[in-house]
């Protein structure tokens with residue numbers, strides 16, 4: 001199946017009250033793992049790349065790698081740029097085959113965030129690419145952006161509505177107390193705020209900082225109206241630990257294909273757990 005429009009995928013998730021996993025890939029193996037997990041569970045999935053991964057491969061190679069794997073998949077897969085801050089990179093992704101991009105201008109004053117986001121929406125529209133915007137501040141580390149958990153700023157429903165109306169975004173990342181990376185202190189989530197934003201706005205809502213949230217919390221976020229759930233750090237952790245475990249227990253083997261196969265198996269199993277938890281199982285066609 002060719003890559004699909006992220007907007008329609010997330011609209012369906014919002015209407016039918018389930019949530020789609022958006023998984024940060026780092027290479028070809030992680031792309032394969034996301035598609036394999038989605039196929040096993042007959043679920044739609046979003047493959048997303050950080051700007052760091054994008055710089056490592058370049059936009060054309062990422063698009064090509066994802067197309068090679070997704071075009072043979074039986075389930076809908078979309079390609080998304082996570083936390084785009086560089087307008088040139090955003091523009092290149094929009095023109096080169098990404099299905100959606102996130103413009104993260106949330107560190108700017110509100111009016112400037114609106115202006116920059118609107119600018120990206122205008123360009124994206126011409127290519128039928130959808131756009132995620134962010135208001136409030138999600139704590140943690142994503143590429144070079146470092147925000148302490150204390151400095152995170154919660155989104156209000158009124159701001160969310162204004163932002164949606166003024167920018168024309170397709171989906172919204174709202175700050176509700178989640179953080180990127182491993183939680184340094186217990187997260188102080190405001191799930192009621194997510195519910196209120198969901199009621200006040202019409203666009204699908206995105207939860208960042210998926211790693212480290214327990215199952216009950218994830219289910220509550222989906223019930224409150226999350227339609228896209230981002231997971232990155234957990235993917236890197238499972239990938240590295242699985243390779244390390246295999247190498248430690250096969251010190252004399254020197255078979256890189258077996259190391260990678262062991263890592264992929266663990267990744268697929270972890271990604272399937274997220275898909276099931278998010279309610280995406282069976283929603284693939």
Ligand code: 13P
Nearest residue numbers: 181208209211230232233
């Ligand atoms: P984690 O690294 O906490 O899983 O967050 C992922 C994320 O929100 C990417 O934007």
